[in-house]
Amino acid sequence: MAEFPAASDWCQRWNGRRHSFRLVGEGGVDARRHAVELLPEKEVNEHIEAARRRQDRAVRSDSRWR
Structure with missing residues (x-):
């Protein structure tokens, strides 16, 4: 399975089937602190x-x- 870099200054969120983006500094998820295995x-x-x-x-x- 291919691995994709997830660390970014942006965090995508979904609510009511609509997406939005938040900066990490505004409460978005810092992907560098998490891992997927x-x-x-x-x-x-x-x-x-x-x-x-x-x-x-x-x-x-x-x-x-x-």
Whole structure:
């Protein structure tokens, strides 16, 4: 996968399906302070399945009160 430099004086934000840009000094995200890493597919799938199980339990728990 290609890597793109993300450090910039600008930060793109989305709200209501519209984009806007903020300078880092005005509260935009400083991309130099963050990183993105690829995760092994097995680890990602385990995380997704665990999140689905938590959501299913929450929905079942909530439906008892209706």
